[in-house]
Structures are given as C-alpha cells and as structure tokens.
Amino acid sequence: MATDPASQAAAHSAGPTRAVRLLGEDDWDGWRDAARRLLAAGIDPDAIIWTVGGKADDLFAIENELPPQPRVPPRVPRSFLPLAQSAILHSDPERFALLNRLLVKVSRYPDLMSDRADPLLRRIDLLAKAVRRDIHKMHAFVRFRELDNGDGSQRFVAWFEPDHHIVRATSGFFVRRFAQMQWSILTPELCIHWDGEALTESPGAERPDAPADDAFEQAWKTYYGAIFNPARLKIKAMLKEMPRKYWKNLPEADLIAPLVASAQARESSMVEQVIPSGNRARTLEALAEEAQGCRRCPLWKGTSGCVFGEGPGDAAMMIVGEQPGDEEDRGGRPFIGPAGQVLDRALSEAGIDRREVYLTNAVKHFKYVMRGKRRLHQKPDAAEIDMCRWWLDQEASLIRPRSTVMLGATAVRGITGKTGAVGKMRETALPLQHGSGTVSWHPSYVLRLPDREAADRAYDQLVQDLRLAAERTG
Secondary structure, three states: OOOOHHHHHHHHHHOOOEEEEEOOOOOHHHHHHHHHHHHHOOOOHHHEEEEEOOOOOOOOOEEOOOOOOOOOOOOOOOOHHHHHHHHOOOOOOOHHHHHHHHHHHHHHOHHHHHOOOOHHHHHHHHHHHHHHHHHHHHHHHOOOEEEEOOOOOEEEEEEOOOOOOOHHHHHHHHHHHOOOOOEEEEOOOEEEEEOOOOEEEEEOOOHHHOOOOOOOHHHHHHHHHHHOOHHHOOHHHHHHHOOHHHHHHOOOHHHHHHHHHHHHHHHHHHHHHHOOHHHHHHHHHHHHHHHOOOOOOHHHOOOOOOOOOEOOOOOOEEEEEOOOOHHHHHHOOOOOOHHHHHHHHHHHHOOOOHHHEEEEEOOOOOOEEEEOOEEEEOOOOHHHHHHHHHHHHHHHHHHOOOEEEEEOHHHHHHHHOOOOOHHHHOOOOEEOOOOEEEEEOOHHHHHHOOOHHHHHHHHHHHHHHHHHHHHOOO
16 A cells, blocks of 8 residues: 555655555554654655555655654644544555644644544544444444354354454454354454454455354344334335345345335234224314414414314325415415415316315414515425424324325425425425325415416426326325
C-alpha cells in the first residue's frame, strides 16, 4: 500500500521517503508508535509511505528508519484517539496517511477536532462511522452452528464477511457473551477461536469451511415464524438494519420472503379479530370525538373545531386532502366547499361512489389569515403536518384501505412523511403500509389555475388518477 505518484514525487523533492511497515491491517499500536515518533521529529506526512506486511512500493523509500521515541509524548486532543482507533480499522488503503495528516493538524490546532466542516476530519469521521456500523452488524448477525468435536463435546462455528478489518476488535464482545462455549468465527481475512480459556487466531477461511446448518436450526426457524408480528412489519426499516448481504448467514432468512408476502393478509386477520368491521365505524366516531380536544398545535384556535374524516370504516379507498377550508370548518365535514364540488365531479366521472370512499385531510384544522372579514387559506407547514399525522395514522390503521389517493404535496407528507413534487409522482404506485398509494392534484389546485386549458388538463389527470386508484383496490 503506497501513496499516489504525485505525493511520492513531492516527497522526493523534499528529501528521502520513509516507509513504515505495519504488522497488520488493524495494527493500531504500530501505527500509533510510528506516528508519535514522526510527529515529534517534525517529519512531513507526505514523506511517509505506510505499508502492511510486504515491502514498500517506492524503491527510494528508507524502510522503518524511524526517529527515536520522544522523551515527552506529543499532546493531542483526547477525542482524537477513539476516532483514530475506529477509522484505522476501515478498508480504505489511505487511512493511515489520512490519520497521520490529521494528527499533525490537531497537534497544531487542537480546536480542529470540533470543526466538523473540516474536509479531512469529516472524511475520517465517515470512516469511523462505517467501522462502527460494521461492528454493530457483526454483533447482530453472527449465527453459530453446532458441531460435534468427536469426543462428546460441542463446538459452535459461525461464518461472517465484514466490510472492514474489525475481527480482532470484536473478539472481546464474543468472548464475554459466549464465555462458556467453545466457538470459532470464520471470515475471509482472519479466523478467531475460543476454547473456553484462551483466544487464538488462524488465517482466513472460505464459506464452505463453515457448517451449512445444524439440528437446532429448524427449531429456531419454527420459533422465529411463531413470533413474527406482521402488524409491526416495516420493510424499509428492516432492509436498512438487516441488508440482504447478511441474509445468507441467517437461518431465519429463508422465512423472510414468505412471511413478508403473507404479512398483509395476516395483519388483516388480526385487525378483524380485534376490531370487527361492524365496530370500526364506532371506533372512528370515538376517535373523531377525541380529536375535537386536540391541542397538539395552535391551529385549533379560532376554528369551529376539528374536521375529521368521514366514510365507511371498511372503505377500500381512502382519499386524503390538505386541510379543511372555510366551508368545511363551518360545516364540520371534509370536501364540501368549492374544491369538494370539483372532487365530487371527478369521482363521478371516474365511476366512484363518494359514499364508498373514506375522505379525510392531512391536517384537521383550518389554517387561515384574516383579510378584513374574510378568512383566507394558508398552507400548513411541515411541523403542523407532522403534528397531525398521528390522527391520520390512526384512521389508516383502522380502515386499512387497499388504495390511498394523496391529493397534493401536503397529503403526500402526511401519509409518507416525505416531500415530493406531485407532477413527478403521478402515475407511480407508491408502496404503503396498507395497500398502494396514488398521487394526484388537489382539486383546489385545479380551481386556482388561471389558464383554462391548463385547468382542464389538470382536472382530466385527476380523473385519470382516481380511475387508476380504483383499479388498485382490486
């Protein structure tokens, strides 16, 4: 491992290049000792080539001619050491040189360790975070399989493929957690073994060296399938915490795909047992009554009350708007003003009976500003949408629609928690916790367009999107 040719050329112009050879990719003690000596001697980091194992790539390098140990070790900020100990385990070949440069900088400017805008510090911080994440994954996803030692005793063997040089760093965790077991963890780079008293190492192994399964595995799969809770399934969160690359080492991974596929049907059955369809309307009524006392945000002030959703408790389609308008606030029902009239016409043209749809809004109170005696609509901000999202989630969880129509960007944020441009999201089915989502224009947007041709085009798209959402209920 060597620095780039340009750096080597610059180093040659200033004097001989020094090659520091470390014992291993995770040789923290060796790097720290060499870095201290180099720092104390004032040697330019660009004049150093860091290597592991073999000889330096630079023929002109003077190998391991390090300055003597300083009588007084250089002072560096305390926060540098844990950061460097993590970052040095990264697989980036430049990490030793990067850390050496940072060491020189912080020895001169200690306050730099608190400057997260510094490019060098930010890069090393990202290396350290990646290492800590890899260590966390190893702690979580190592799965031991039982082997018979042939003498009546058992040994447990696991296979893992870390992204970085973390095996030695994690060994203490497994020794403490499985102190009474005899075990081995095999990885492509290094294998570690515990016999109950001492930890030993051996060279890296290959996947076939680890056992494929054991007698306990089927029992574990049965248990995993029994405790799987479809109501708590969050696919995106699951994939973030348990990426597919780890699945091949997990015995329960064979069950994930069929369990996910059946989750929605199982959840429906669970909800039906807890809240039969005949009781959902009464539950929604109770929820609407409770919402009248909502004080999560100040929008309730100056309104006639919370305008909750309305419609069948088992509706196949839910339509979500932005917020109630002036007429909705006075009447206490969603979509009864001018925008509601446009929506009614669009539903009729799309062949959808409004009485079979659950209608609601992302924000339940009318946000407005007074202009004389008139109350003019104001768009709710992100905090207000997020505050009201609790009520919307309750509605969706009770109704469990197979298709949800989000009218406008506010509705999109209310349902998904994310922002997006309506024009770009139209005609794309969004996977939701309950069924699929369709994004379209809010009827008030159609009313506000000054150009008649543009308004007609937006209205036609609204009708088209409603038809598409109806098809997705099937």
